[in-house]
Amino acid sequence: MTTVHVRGTALGIESFGDEDAPLVLLAGGTTMLSWPDELCERLAAGGRRAVRYDLRDSGESTTADPEAPAYTLRDLAADAAALADALGGGPAHLAGIGVGGMVAQVAVLDRPGAFSALIVVGTRPVAPGPPDDDLPGHDPATMGRLSARPVPDWSDRGAVAEFAAAGAEILGDDPDAARALAGRVWDRTPGTTAAVQTANQLRTVFSRLDCAPRWRERLPGIAVPALVVHGRRDRFFPVGNGEAIAREIPGARLLVLEEAATALPRAAAREVAEAMLALG
Known part of the structure; x- marks a missing residue:
C-alpha cells in the first residue's frame, strides 16, 4: 500500500498485478477493503493491474473533517479521473462499490475520456437520501434494527469488530467476514474519535456530501461497456436499484x-472477476 497525491489530496492505494497491464481502478466504499483481496488477485491473474483506493476521509487517504467535508461528490469523481491519469496506462476500467458506485457513475459521465468501462456493485443511481419513487429504499425493518443498536467504544478494536459482525447479521451478510474486515479497517483508520471511526466503518461522511446535481437522467449517455452487479438479498440498496441502472445504461449487463x-x-469473487474481465 502507498499513497498517490492528486488534486491536492493524498489517496491511499494498493496495487495488484503488473504495473504495465491495463488498469482497473476500484473505488472504495468508502475504504478500499470493500473490494475483497480474492477479487483483486483474480483480476491481476487475468492480466489486469487492479488498483483499489480509499475515498477521502477514509483509510490512508487524506482525513480532514468527516463531519463537515469541504468537497462534493463531483470532487470525488474528479479524484478518480486524476488518479487514473496519475497511474498511467490509458483509459481505465472504473469500478465502484456501494457509495463508491455513485462516484464511479458520476466520474464516467463527467470524465468520459478517462475511462473505457464502468462497473458498479451494490449501489443506486441517486444520491444519499430519499430515493426516486420508482426505486426501492432501505428496508425499514432492517434500518430500524441497525439504528437501535448501542454504538461501540470506537477506541476498542474488539468492540468495533463485534458491532460490525452484529450489523452484518442484520443485513444478511457473513458476520465472521464482517468482523475480520472491521478489524482491518480499524487498523487503517487514522484515529479513534467517533467521527473518524464512523466515517471509515459506517461511511457516514458520504451522507454529508453535496451530491447535486442529479445524474440519473444522464445514464443513457454512457457509451462505454458497463457491468452492474447486485446482491439479490441486499436490504440496504435493494436489487431494484441495480436493475434500474442496468436498464438505463445502454447495453449494460446485469449480474445478480x-x-x-x-x-x-x-465466494462471488471468481464470478464477478470473470464478468469484469469479459468487458475487454
Missing part, C-alpha cells in the same frame, strides 16, 4: 448474485 446481500462475498 443470488446469495449475496450488501457486501461482496468472497
Whole structure:
C-alpha cells in the first residue's frame, strides 16, 4: 500500500498485478477493503493491474473533517479521473462499490475520456437520501434494527469488530467476514474519535456530501461497456436499484448474485472477476 497525491489530496492505494497491464481502478466504499483481496488477485491473474483506493476521509487517504467535508461528490469523481491519469496506462476500467458506485457513475459521465468501462456493485443511481419513487429504499425493518443498536467504544478494536459482525447479521451478510474486515479497517483508520471511526466503518461522511446535481437522467449517455452487479438479498440498496441502472445504461449487463446481500462475498469473487474481465 502507498499513497498517490492528486488534486491536492493524498489517496491511499494498493496495487495488484503488473504495473504495465491495463488498469482497473476500484473505488472504495468508502475504504478500499470493500473490494475483497480474492477479487483483486483474480483480476491481476487475468492480466489486469487492479488498483483499489480509499475515498477521502477514509483509510490512508487524506482525513480532514468527516463531519463537515469541504468537497462534493463531483470532487470525488474528479479524484478518480486524476488518479487514473496519475497511474498511467490509458483509459481505465472504473469500478465502484456501494457509495463508491455513485462516484464511479458520476466520474464516467463527467470524465468520459478517462475511462473505457464502468462497473458498479451494490449501489443506486441517486444520491444519499430519499430515493426516486420508482426505486426501492432501505428496508425499514432492517434500518430500524441497525439504528437501535448501542454504538461501540470506537477506541476498542474488539468492540468495533463485534458491532460490525452484529450489523452484518442484520443485513444478511457473513458476520465472521464482517468482523475480520472491521478489524482491518480499524487498523487503517487514522484515529479513534467517533467521527473518524464512523466515517471509515459506517461511511457516514458520504451522507454529508453535496451530491447535486442529479445524474440519473444522464445514464443513457454512457457509451462505454458497463457491468452492474447486485446482491439479490441486499436490504440496504435493494436489487431494484441495480436493475434500474442496468436498464438505463445502454447495453449494460446485469449480474445478480443470488446469495449475496450488501457486501461482496468472497465466494462471488471468481464470478464477478470473470464478468469484469469479459468487458475487454
